[in-house]
Amino acid sequence: MSFIDRVYSVSDITFYIENLFLGDPKLTDVTVAGEVIDCKSRNGHLFFSLRDDYATIGCILFGGAYMGVSIMDGQMVQVTGDVRVYALRGQYRLLCKRLKLLPSRGTMFLKLKETYERLSKLGLFSKPKKSLPKFPSKIGVITSRNSAAFQDILRTISERFPFVKVVLYHTAVQGEEAKRELMKALLDANSDELDVVIIARGGGATEDLWLFNDEEVVMVVHSMRHPVITGVGHQIDTVLVDLVADVAAHTPTAAAQYAVPDIREIVEKVRHSLKLSFVNLMTTWNNANERSKELLKEARRNSIDLLQRFEMRLKSKFGELKSLLEDRIDSLERNLELLRIKLDLLNPMNELNRGYVIVEKNGVKVRSKNELNENDILLLRFHDGSVRVIVDEDRRIDERT
Incomplete structure (x- = not known):
């Protein structure tokens, strides 16, 4: 079998390239300067990328967090290390041994800062936020139809509030056509009758999310007449569209959670409310029943007291009447006696x-x-x-x- 006919395994190619890197002295103890992007800390190690206007290289500083090294996106740094192949993923990266902060800022950071300051002067970041509807019936989603972000949004809405209609406004979220498609999707959604709009994109490198820092995109999002929820990137990512949105969620899933209520929570609240209402009703009934018993007892006591007072008054009046009648009878008896005497005087007998x-x-x-x-x-x-x-x-x- 000739060399051309041989079929190589992935490992064969990868290990071959790895050996090329190990054998090249220009890739050992090399010093590189660039702008930090996508900086993350994991298990005490620092993972980041360095970029310039034309290329990007991944970097790792093992134990960097324990060394007290602190860097952030947009900083310019100088690192020294070895360029090696990460065979498991077929990627090359710079294994840093030393890191030095440079006084200047990177071009991406400076561009972002310039855009932020210009839009801030225009008042885009200080506009009042529109409130979200409690029970939306129609939601517009601006994202790629093939993205995991769209599937996460559909699943979340279906689980939480399946009565709502979801309208997709498809757009690429990176690449040469992404800005044009995103602008069209934003304008289309703004012309439709919607209750709320979700702008979503899954996580990615800083360059992948740069579209959502574009000045024109930010201004169109600012002018949307519907309430806007952004769910761009991961929890640690922040882009300028987040600052003009009415609600900025950490992820597409979180954006969907903001957009619709949870029917399970609603049912639970209704159940709790009905239970509380029933308890209040029974409490009111018991209180009213006890009060009615107290009022009945009080009425009985008052009736007895009233009857007793009436009896005493009746006896008093009866005594007065009896005394009056006795006086009257005595007077009549005296008058009769006088008449008898007069009759006796007139009696011829x-x-x-x-x-x-x-x-x-x-x-x-x-x-x-x-x-x-x-x-x-x-x-x-x-x-x-x-x-x-x-x-x-x-x-x-x-x-x-």
Whole structure:
């Protein structure tokens, strides 16, 4: 088999390249200066990249955090180390032995600072934030249709609030056409009737996220009439569109969480509210029941007191009436006694008892002898009976003579 016909394994090629690096003295103890980007600390080691206007190289400083080395994106540094191949990923990187900070700033940092200051003077970063709708019905998502960020947003919204409609405005998020497509997606979303707009992109290197620091992009996002949520990069990434957005989320998933409520939390809140309402209702009912019992007891006590007072007053009035009636009866009895005495005085029987006689003629009392004639029959009434007599002579003549 000829050399051309041989099939090599990935390891064969990688180890061959690694040996080339190890055998090249120009790649050992080499000193490189550049702008720090994508700086991260992991397990005490510093991982970062150095860039200039034309290229980028990955770097690692083992134990850098323990050495007290502190660097950040945008700084200019000078490092010395060995360029080696990382066989596991088929990448080359600079294994740093020494690191020195340079007084100047990198071009990316200076460009970002210049853009920030210019937009800040225009007041873009001080505009009032629009509030997010509590229950949106239509959400626009500006990202790549093939991105993991879009799938994360769809999954999150489906789990939290599946009643909302999601409209995708596809755009590349890096590359030569990315800015043009992103600007078009922003303008399209701004012309549609939406409740909220999510601008999303997964994590990446600083250069990959640089599109979202572009001045024109930032100004279009600032002019959006809908509330805007950004979810660009990872938690540690911050771009200028975050500063003009109404809500800046750390990740696309977090942006989706801001955009919609969690139906499970809503159900739980409703359940808790109903439970609390029921408890309050039962408490109110029990309090009202206890109060009604107290009022009933109080009413009974008041009724008894009222009846007792009424009985006492009735007895008092009855005593007064009785006393009045007794006085009246005594007065009547005295008046009757006086009438009796007067009647006794007028009773002719009393005169008869004293020896007087009542003379009647034809049932009429005789008051004068001149009323009598001879042979008249008279009735003489005594106190113990009556007798009849006849007038045998007329004495009136004698009395006249």
